[in-house]
Amino acid sequence: MSTTAFSPLVVAHIAQLAHLELTEAETTQLGSAFAQTIDVIAKMAELDTSQVKPTHQVTGLTNVWRADEAQPNSSFTQAEALANAPLSHQGFFMVPQIIEQSE
């Protein structure tokens, strides 16, 4: 029993926000999976939380800082930092082109 429907258009929009590409079959499957999950989640609406504060951090720590200094012992060399990059050029990461070149 689904209360929230996820149309292919809604699923495609979420995919776009999440930078994911979906096939048509995946779009349909995900729509029904989301409805199934939202139905389970919906149960918590039964609880009155109007007077309750949210908890984001269970141990109560706030604003943990360190001195703004370079830490050579836990820093990578340029070669180490680039070792896993699929593409690099003269010591830099190479990123896909996002702006079309004008002729």
Next chain:
Amino acid sequence: MLRNLTLTQALAAIKTGEINTAEITGDVLSSIEAQNPTLNVFLHVNRDAALQSEKMTSQPLAGLPIAFKDNICTKGLPTTAASTLLEKFIPPYDATVSRRLKTAGATIIGKTNLDAWAHGSSTETSQFGTTLNPRNPQHLPGGSSGGSAAAVAGNMCIASMGTETAGSIRQPAAWCGVVGLKPTYGRVSRSGLVAMASSTDSPGPITKTVADAALMLNYLAGHDPLDGTSSTQDVPDYTASLGCEIKGMKIGVLYLEMSELAHLKRFYEPVLKILADLGAEVEFTQALDPHYAISVYTVIQRAEVSSNLGRYDGIRYGQDRTYFGAEAKRRVMLGTYTLSKGYADQYYHQAQKVRTLFLDDYDRLFQKYDVLISPTSPGFAKKIGASEGSAMFGELEDMLLEPSSITGLPGISVPCYRDPDTNLFLGLNIMAPMWREDRVLQVGDAFEQATLWNSWRQHD
């Protein structure tokens, strides 16, 4: 056989010179070689382990072979999180837990399978195939640390490392008939884990006995400047909790009276009797309905996943986002949805408020009880294929662990029953207030010593 030794036994035998570490590591490697092709426990085996372990004999962990879940960064050894997206990734650094155990003299014997990105409770979402349960290969090992639990159960390591976000150490430990310890959130550094849900991720050991878990935690626990959420609380010697009486301890029993768990009652009633015979005051008590924790966990986990998995752009490391499997896509997108404008109040903020209700509920319970216990999982290890077609498989399997996970509490699962026909196990989950791992270890050890369920326990 040497592979059957517990960590405590192995260290004692090495100390007296009876056995040398390389022999143990060699035997464990043969065990992996014989079983891994069918059970699919390891995604990567460290073939140099025998040589490495020999050099560390004089260190506290004596070079013994420890398996690591493959979402824990290990310098120079592949770390895939069981996703093809990270198939070619070789971490240029060690996670803090890897570094700490290596410094203490552990040899990383290999990297174990998990649900891809630790999303699941079966290992069936791994993009490198499902792990089979060594206790009964027609069944799942549980998850997400299924490979690490199976490695211990199958004597393919002396102990292993897992990570838990909501049940991922304790549930596979229960299904594989081994011990799984989930420390308090912040007790053990998260630095170098492939981040899943950062507000609940907790690395911890999976071992053959409670004593081994206590020993491992001694090397793992403590503040780490590389993890801002790690705690500066003092770390006791956890082995001091072993061999202690539990007489007079007040134990609250949760969930066993739920109608959904009626089938489990006959297995757990003898457990309560054993604890009572040890002198504990055992009584049933009521907690907030764990179904609400499923809602909270699902919202928080998906939200944090959508944020954490946003970093995989295929530019600095790893392949591009088309390599995400179905489960990761489903979770990232659901998190994106529940965090989006117009829905965040209804889902994300409401979940964080209900989390507070659970914290208040535990405060109330721990005023009355020293520890709380419950079944670890709603049943025995499920059959291969069980998770398919259910978007909420893991959440339902982990329902009894989610309340304590979202609130950061420490817990341990200890074997408490073995089915003679299927060779499958049930686990007893023991929970204590924040930072009281000593107490879960004390009760776990007392129970283990008083029973026959642990297959490595020495019976004299």
